[in-house]
């Protein structure tokens with residue numbers, strides 16, 4: 001392993017190794033010592049549910065029910081660990097692969113699929129879940145997130161004197177996004193304005209077919225050095241470590257000390273999307289290497305070793321996952337195509353003159369194809 005390049009495992013925070021052995025790290029212990037066996041089982045459940053939903057969505061795409069699907073396979077620990085460290089009034093800006101984080105924010109997972117069936121931009125209420133809609137334009141949301149964080153500060157939600165009431169933003173994007181202008185601008189803007197934001201980079205080692213080695217000469221976390229943002233590299237397949245570093249980063253940001261960048265080093269076990277064939281750009285040996293580091297298996301090994309994963313609990317989660325799969329299939333198949341005019345809804349929070357004018361024009365245009373319109 002190259003000790004200096006972007007795939008180095010140097011300095012990765014790890015609290016649970018790939019065999020499920022707990023590693024002691026006095027620096028990070030304070031961020032996990034309160035977790036009970038029930039909490040850890042909860043992490044395992046969250047990851048298992050996320051994966052079950054993911055597999056279901058892939059099947060639905062293969063059956064022609066979805067236009068596209070973006071699997072999060074292999075990234076469950078990075079997402080559940082960080083997601084479980086987020087609380088009110090924090091606010092999340094995801095990209096498009098954060099199904100695990102969505103789950104921790106209480107989004108009903110089938111709702112995500114309205115986007116992938118081409119019906120809506122996502123049908124959850126961002127305010128109700130403190131979880132913004134997905135963004136397909138790589139990195140664009142990093143600027144929105146930075147502005148939102150600065151507004152949270154101005155609204156008195158940061159360093160208020162009551163740490164339990166403070167909040168910060170968490171913005172998720174991938175390794176490829178770190179090459180984007182928008183993301184670098186967001187880093188600079190956040191740094192010089194001490195914006196309360198945690199940039200959470202899931203380095204899954206590929207931007208579609210472009211490997212991280214073609215995006216950087218150094219670990220991605222070091223991008224933060226150049227703009228004066230503290231950063232940490234974490235084993236993204238370790239749910240405990242992902243939770244610990246996000247706890248720390250959020251505490252830092254909520255206290256008014258400014259942004260943090262987390263690089264979660266992980267691996268996309270599936271395809272980039274259902275339109276992609278990863279065998280064209282990576283080897284079977286690589287996939288096998290990372291299969292040995294499966295984030296769910298790692299926590300499962302730990303729990304089993306400590307007698308904390310009973311057959312009853314596993315059966316319960318299995319049944320829950322099955323029910324979610326069934327509900328997802330039924331929901332997707334029941335969705336009707338919405339009237340085209342709904343595309344003008346939710347553009348702004350309040351009615352807007354220009355949008356209303358465009359809606360009226362489109363309405364007339366649509367009617368021109370009917371008998372009623374043709375004779376008007």
Ligand SMILES: Cc1ncc(C[n+]2csc(CCOP(=O)(O)OP(=O)(O)O)c2C)c(N)n1
Nearest residue numbers: 097136137138174175176177204206207208
């Ligand atoms: C601005 C922009 N450029 C290009 C694309 C096409 N595109 C979609 S996903 C992707 C790769 C993104 O990789 P990364 O940031 O590592 O995230 P990942 O998909 O691996 O989670 C690209 C280039 C896009 N959606 N938006």
